[in-house]
Amino acid sequence: xxxxxxxxxxxxxxxxxxxxxxxxxxxxxxxxxxxxxxxxxxxxxxxxxxxxxxxxxxxxxxxxxxxxxxxxxxxxxxxxxxxxxxxxxxxxxxxxxxxxxxxxxxxxxxxxxxxxxxxxxxxxxxxxxxxxxxxxxxxxxxxxxxxxxxxxxxxxxxxxxxxxxxxxxxxxxxxxxxxxxxxxxxxxxxxxxxxxxxxxxxxxxxxxxxxxxxxxxxxxxxxxxxxxxxxxxxxxxxx
Amino acid sequence: xxxxxxxxxxxxxxxxxxxxxxxxxxxxxxxxxxxxxxxxxxxxxxxxxxxxxxxxxxxxxxxxxxxxxxxxxxxxxxxxxxxxxxxxxxxxxxxxxxxxxxxxxxxxxxxxxxxxxxxxxxxxxxxxxxxxxxxxxxxxxxxxxxxxxxxxxxxxxxxxxxxxxxxxxxxxxxxxxxxxxxxxxxxxxxxxxxxxxxxxxxxxxxxxxxxxxxxxxxxxxxxxxxxxxxxxxxxxxxx
Numbered sequence: 182x183x184x185x186x187x188x189x190x191x192x193x194x195x196x197x198x199x200x201x202x203x204x205x206x207x208x209x210x211x212x213x214x215x216x217x218x219x220x221x222x223x224x225x226x227x228x229x230x231x232x233x234x235x236x237x238x239x240x241x242x243x244x245x246x247x248x249x250x251x252x253x254x255x256x257x258x259x260x261x262x263x264x265x266x267x268x269x270x271x272x273x274x275x276x277x278x279x280x281x282x283x284x285x286x287x288x289x290x291x292x293x294x295x296x297x298x299x300x301x302x303x304x305x306x307x308x309x310x311x312x313x314x315x316x317x318x319x320x321x322x323x324x325x326x327x328x329x330x331x332x333x334x335x336x337x338x339x340x341x342x343x344x345x346x347x348x349x350x351x352x353x354x355x356x357x358x359x360x361x362x363x364x365x366x367x368x369x370x371x372x373x374x375x376x377x378x379x380x381x382x383x384x385x386x387x388x389x390x391x392x393x394x395x396x397x398x399x400x401x402x403x404x405x406x407x408x409x410x411x412x413x414x415x416x417x418x419x420x
Numbered sequence: 421x422x423x424x425x426x427x428x429x430x431x432x433x434x435x436x437x438x439x440x441x442x443x444x445x446x447x448x449x450x451x452x453x454x455x456x457x458x459x460x461x462x463x464x465x466x467x468x469x470x471x472x473x474x475x476x477x478x479x480x481x482x483x484x485x486x487x488x489x490x491x492x493x494x495x496x497x498x499x500x501x502x503x504x505x506x507x508x509x510x511x512x513x514x515x516x517x518x519x520x521x522x523x524x525x526x527x528x529x530x531x532x533x534x535x536x537x538x539x540x541x542x543x544x545x546x547x548x549x550x551x552x553x554x555x556x557x558x559x560x561x562x563x564x565x566x567x568x569x570x571x572x573x574x575x576x577x578x579x580x581x582x583x584x585x586x587x588x589x590x591x592x593x594x595x596x597x598x599x600x601x602x603x604x605x606x607x608x609x610x611x612x613x614x615x616x617x618x619x620x621x622x623x624x625x626x627x628x629x630x631x632x633x634x635x636x637x638x639x640x641x642x643x644x645x646x647x648x649x650x651x652x653x654x655x656x657x658x659x
Contacts, residue, residue, distance in 0.1 A: 239523045253522040283492040284478045300557035311550040318539035
């Protein structure tokens with residue numbers, strides 16, 4: 182059975198955390214909105230399709246797995262993790278991986294907030310002043326705090342370990358995505374922080390070199406970072 | 421076995437979603453930071469205690485259940501739900517309840533963002549102009565969109581139904597909390613919206629009348645809404 186992923190076709194966005202887990206798992210999936218329009222591709226078809234799914238999602242990404250319709254990235258990842266061995270079997274380990282994923286999701290929300298602090302529905306150009314202040318607080322306080330937390334978690338797991346312990350999980354592929362996203366959006370701030378988070382940087386490199394992830398990143402399936410997504414490179418926000 | 425809840429003692433905050441589920445379940449718990457200082461109460465003891473927990477949480481709330489240390493509200497609720505029959509046994513139902521809870525969490529983040537759009541670390545007084553714009557977008561677009569979504573979910577479940585279907589779940593106690601919070605923070609905007617979300621309003625009233633919830637709300641265990649929490653009544657943000 183092939184999964185159907187429904188997400189905006191022009192951005193990595195929150196859908197990318199799902200794509201990375203599916204790719205690492207080697208799971209078959211169709212990224213429906215990225216296909217041709219006569220096969221349901223494109224944003225207009227996506228909006229139509231979302232309106233017909235049951236139970237109704239509030240927003241994409243949505244994963245359709247046979248009869249199951251699953252929304253919310255962390256929820257989708259918990260499902261994929263359990264099916265494809267990307268989260269531990271025991272409850273304790275699963276709770277930790279879900280907790281790490283939700284913490285990553287909070288960091289992602291705050292990263293998005295740096296360029297859209299006032300309203301996601303307004304243009305960046307209409308909230309540049311607030312964005313400059315939001316980005317400053319993010320670079321100087323929040324980003325180091327979050328990444329320092331993941332650094333400590335990785336240090337506890339040892340050199341061959343992963344963020345939740347001995348086994349690679351979807352929290353690792355998600356952390357990879359956040360590191361690359363922050364390096365894209367805030368290259369100067371991330372360079373300045375590198376010495377303090379060697380384990381986080383090394384984790385991202387290890388994930389990037391995994392055969393399925395490397396193949397995915399080199400393929401046209403990987404959308405490039407751009408200024409419509411969560412991680413946007415606006416040099417004036419990088420200090 | 422009694423649970424230990426660790427959360428800021430002066431606010432409802434994100435801990436309140438956990439408190440409500442524990443109360444509805446009739447589960448024994450100690451709200452540690454609200455106790456006397458010599459028994460680990462108070463914010464200073466909370467910060468110390470959080471630093472010693474393993475695996476380390478990024479932030480409160482944290483639930484300690486025997487050997488398990490669980491952080492992130494939605495993660496804690498999934499655990500409580502499974503243990504205390506506040507989420508379905510089947511995977512399909514559980515995924516939906518978790519999805520609804522994560523959507524509620526997104527709404528909560530956006531509600532908090534109305535008074536702290538630029539940075540959670542700055543005073544409201546230092547971001548009032550951005551807050552006025554953020555609140556306008558929230559009142560006019562986001563709040564109706566979220567509540568309209570839950571209204572449709574409730575309509576699908578019928579008059580005796582709950583937001584995830586036939587059975588009461590922690591998504592219902594959470595939705596109650598959000599409705600009361602929004603009514604506290606945005607009384608005018610919520611009054612203006614009431615006609616469009618009768619099912620949501622009725623759901624909140626039904627939850628409020630459940631015996632254990634009613635007893636909790638009348639007890640000193642329930643902290644009043646205030647201007648340090650997520651839902652703050654700043655009349656200038658209510659349009």
